[in-house]
Amino acid sequence: MFSLKLNTKIWTKLLLIELIWTIVNADSTSHQKIVNHGFLRMPTDLRAICKNLHNAKNVTNDCARHLDVVCGNFTLFMTMFSASAKFPETGFGYSTEVFIGHFDQCLSIDYSYKDGRVLGEYCTFGLLIPDVTKKILEPKSSFVMAVCKPSGCSAGDYNAIVNDLVNPRIPQLFIDDMCQTVESNSTVTLTTGFTITSLIFILVATFMIASTVYDAFLSQRYYKTSRRALFTAFSIISNSKKLFTVSRAPSKDNIVIFYGIRAISMMWIVAGHAAIEFRNVSVLNREATLKWMQSTYTAYLISALYAVDTFFFMSGFLLAFHFLQKQQGLPLVKQLKSNYYNHEDLCLTHTWYLSADMQMFLLSPLILIPLSRTLNKPSGYMVSMVGLLITNALCTFVPLIIKLNFDNEFNYYETHTRFIDYVIGITMAVFIRKNMDKPFLHWVKNYSKANINVIIWMITLPIMIAVLIGYQTVQKDQVEKDSQVFTSITRPIWCSGLCWIVYSCYHGYGGFVNSILSWPTFQVLGRLTYCIYLLHRLVEMYYASTTRIAWRVNDYFAFYMFCGHYAVSVLIAIVWSLAFEAPVKSLEVYFNGVRRGTGKRDSITDVKDVVSMSPKNEDTRDFTVKGADREWPHKRFSDVV
Numbered sequence: 001m002f003s004l005k006l007n008t009k010i011w012t013k014l015l016l017i018e019l020i021w022t023i024v025n026a027d028s029t030s031h032q033k034i035v036n037h038g039f040l041r042m043p044t045d046l047r048a049i050c051k052n053l054h055n056a057k058n059v060t061n062d063c064a065r066h067l068d069v070v071c072g073n074f075t076l077f078m079t080m081f082s083a084s085a086k087f088p089e090t091g092f093g094y095s096t097e098v099f100i101g102h103f104d105q106c107l108s109i110d111y112s113y114k115d116g117r118v119l120g121e122y123c124t125f126g127l128l129i130p131d132v133t134k135k136i137l138e139p140k141s142s143f144v145m146a147v148c149k150p151s152g153c154s155a156g157d158y159n160a161i162v163n164d165l166v167n168p169r170i171p172q173l174f175i176d177d178m179c180q181t182v183e184s185n186s187t188v189t190l191t192t193g194f195t196i197t198s199l200i201f202i203l204v205a206t207f208m209i210a211s212t213v214y215d216a217f218l219s220q221r222y223y224k225t226s227r228r229a230l231f232t233a234f235s236i237i238s239n240s241k242k243l244f245t246v247s248r249a250p251s252k253d254n255i256v257i258f259y260g261i262r263a264i265s266m267m268w269i270v271a272g273h274a275a276i277e278f279r280n281v282s283v284l285n286r287e288a289t290l291k292w293m294q295s296t297y298t299a300y301l302i303s304a305l306y307a308v309d310t311f312f313f314m315s316g317f318l319l320a321f322h323f324l325q326k327q328q329g330l331p332l333v334k335q336l337k338s339n340y341y342n343h344e345d346l347c348l349t350h351t352w353y354l355s356a357d358m359q360m361f362l363l364s365p366l367i368l369i370p371l372s373r374t375l376n377k378p379s380g381y382m383v384s385m386v387g388l389l390i391t392n393a394l395c396t397f398v399p400l401i402i403k404l405n406f407d408n409e410f411n412y413y414e415t416h417t418r419f420i421d422y423v424i425g426i427t428m429a430v431f432i433r434k435n436m437d438k439p440f441l442h443w444v445k446n447y448s449k450a451n452i453n454v455i456i457w458m459i460t461l462p463i464m465i466a467v468l469i470g471y472q473t474v475q476k477d478q479v480e481k482d483s484q485v486f487t488s489i490t491r492p493i494w495c496s497g498l499c500w501i502v503y504s505c506y507h508g509y510g511g512f513v514n515s516i517l518s519w520p521t522f523q524v525l526g527r528l529t530y531c532i533y534l535l536h537r538l539v540e541m542y543y544a545s546t547t548r549i550a551w552r553v554n555d556y557f558a559f560y561m562f563c564g565h566y567a568v569s570v571l572i573a574i575v576w577s578l579a580f581e582a583p584v585k586s587l588e589v590y591f592n593g594v595r596r597g598t599g600k601r602d603s604i605t606d607v608k609d610v611v612s613m614s615p616k617n618e619d620t621r622d623f624t625v626k627g628a629d630r631e632w633p634h635k636r637f638s639d640v641v
Helices: 002-024 030-036 046-055 061-071 074-083 103-107 155-161 182-186 192-218 236-244 257-279 286-294 296-302 305-326 349-363 365-374 380-405 419-434 446-477 480-506 511-517 521-527 529-545 555-596
Strands: 110-113 116-130 142-150
Touching: 046 061, 046 074, 046 155, 061 074, 061 116, 061 142, 074 103, 074 116, 074 142, 103 116, 103 142, 116 182, 192 236, 192 555, 236 521, 236 555, 257 286, 257 296, 257 305, 257 480, 257 511, 257 521, 257 529, 257 555, 286 296, 296 446, 305 349, 305 365, 305 419, 305 446, 305 480, 349 365, 349 419, 365 380, 365 419, 380 419, 380 480, 419 480, 446 480, 480 511, 521 529, 529 555
Parallel strands: none
Antiparallel strands: 110 116, 116 142
């Protein structure tokens, strides 16, 4: 049965080739031409280029000379021909619609002749053969072929040569997209941006070496100097101690499970982004990969957007948690990076989060300032909670109504659709802050607490898992409106589950979940989250863009790739943190202390600094996990600094 099904798919695609030939070719005797060309010969490969070269018009002299050399040299011709992708490619009935040819073989072509030199030029997306089962005029609805051509020829030259061989209704088949030769691949262009960036890296490296030498050999001699913190700001020794210190000093306000939530959520995001590359590279087993991506146990990959919602929840929680501790005014912030305008043309798409998080922070005074004034009044807690619940309802349904009735454009990066995560975090922070000294489930009789705790856990975890599977199910239908409705409803459900996890673990009733999330190693990984967040997509895109062969996706390959991406991202993040993040924080501590005339920074003075569980801020300040019969010791990171 499987063999019959597979053969049916292959024969369907073979018939598709004949249909493509009928449309691509200019004449109507397509079947006879297929026979004449041995069926596998398209009018766009190097054989057709050589055959029609002298009949073509508007071909540049350089291209004509290069093609004369290539077409007249059998070895050179075969090297260039075999380096290009073929149509149909091997495994055409089973693989993706992207065929990558042989990159290294193409770039190895370097042939000198009497009047010049021919280099092989590899264009990753050099030929687009329209898929007639889709919209022909859309480049995304095409078979993408890598082309190896002489360096003197452009896509315009190739299109001019095959112009008489293809149907006029077909758009230009050849394009110059992601093309390179051995010289361009090894040559670094000294642009202004590259020069400035290089100078910055050199300057930072110099500071790190000088600061480390001072810290290792001179700091003890000048230990009492007021500028010691400034001189050791870039020290690898000092910053490594801050990064890798795992401490357990008692602290009432330290919610240590946030380290684990933060680290695991970042792993989840790395895996989800890595799976995106399965759609961007050549895959040998396309049908099997699609089935694998749609299987229930891989639902976490496509549902990784809920990990982002988790970060927004933690950002709102921690901002409110510490604001209510100090109840002081919010700083004025002048920076605003929009993620609404031109959102489809982001250089690094994952940085949309930074824009959204900043915008939510700017909106937070509208909630926090009224809260600080209301909570201190009689019945202020109840009034505040009612107001927050109303705000939660508005943040859930208003964006949904706007999207369904007034906005037909899908924008994954919108801040207002995610603001509900932030508000739920603020709500939970108010609840925990005002009930901090009360026992777990204080409104329930003691003998019932354990049973109720287990029941709620048994309800919460399956619901959160169901959200992930449900989102995957909705995505299979590829209906944007359904997806938007589902995420608008399930975001508050997901964050409500996080509320219970935080509350139960805070009071020591989290069981093995509490133990896992409180794992000391997560303290280090949690501090690296921001740098991992910034760098992991570069690691993944580099791996995908430098691939030389088609991937065969299965469980082991995906697991191996995810772990590799995360491990490499962590290693680079350590270097990045020691070079940039930690020194900037040390300088901030020093200059804030100088500004206040104290010579050192206060423990918590700036509300913006406590948004510490978003990927962009590592300083965790005071958070505690309080056990039912003990307190989990953890030294606040600000003291370690």
